[in-house]
Amino acid sequence: MKPELKQLYEMVEEIEVAMMTTRRPDGHLESRPMATQKRASGADLWFVAAEGSGKTRDIAADPHVNLAYYKDRTxxxxxxxxxxxxSRDRGTIHELYARDWSMWFADEGDPRHGTPDDPRLVLIGVDVHAASFLELDRPQPVVLFEVVKGWVTGDTPDVGEVQRVEN
Structure with a gap:
C-alpha cells in the first residue's frame, strides 16, 4: 500500500463522517452525510444505505461520487x-454490520429489521480513483499562529502540505 493511501485511511477513520456527493438523474449534485464503515475487502471505502433511497438511485444512474471529510478542530x-x-451481498453486510445501523432501519414488523439480515440494507462500496488531503505538519499552536498571521498580513497560512493519491 502506498504511504499516502495509508495516511488517507488513517485520516478518514479519524474523521468518520463524509459528505457524499452524487449526481441525480436530472444532472444536479446532491450531498448528504454518510458514516464511513470499517474496512473490508471489495471496496476501498464502505457505507450503508437503505434500498431505494435517493443516493442508491443516484449511484445506479451515475456511479461517480465525491467524498468530502473535514475535521473542524484541526x-x-x-x-x-x-x-x-x-452491494447486497449478505456476507459483506454481516462482516461490516454495526449495531448502531438498527437506528436507521426502524422496526416495521419484520423480525429482520435492524439486523444484518434486513432486506433494506444496501452497501455502497467506493473504489478510490484520486484523493487529496491536507497533512498538518506543525503543532496546533503553530497552525493557529499561521492562520492569525494570514488574517493580519493577507498571506496564505502555511499550515501543512496538500497530499495527492492517484489509484
Whole structure:
C-alpha cells in the first residue's frame, strides 16, 4: 500500500463522517452525510444505505461520487473521488454490520429489521480513483499562529502540505 493511501485511511477513520456527493438523474449534485464503515475487502471505502433511497438511485444512474471529510478542530480535510457500486451481498453486510445501523432501519414488523439480515440494507462500496488531503505538519499552536498571521498580513497560512493519491 502506498504511504499516502495509508495516511488517507488513517485520516478518514479519524474523521468518520463524509459528505457524499452524487449526481441525480436530472444532472444536479446532491450531498448528504454518510458514516464511513470499517474496512473490508471489495471496496476501498464502505457505507450503508437503505434500498431505494435517493443516493442508491443516484449511484445506479451515475456511479461517480465525491467524498468530502473535514475535521473542524484541526482544519484537516480529505477529498476523495471514486466510483461507487451497490452491494447486497449478505456476507459483506454481516462482516461490516454495526449495531448502531438498527437506528436507521426502524422496526416495521419484520423480525429482520435492524439486523444484518434486513432486506433494506444496501452497501455502497467506493473504489478510490484520486484523493487529496491536507497533512498538518506543525503543532496546533503553530497552525493557529499561521492562520492569525494570514488574517493580519493577507498571506496564505502555511499550515501543512496538500497530499495527492492517484489509484
Amino acid at each position: 482544519r484537516e480535510w480529505v477529498s476523495v473521488s471514486g466510483i461507487a457500486t451497490l
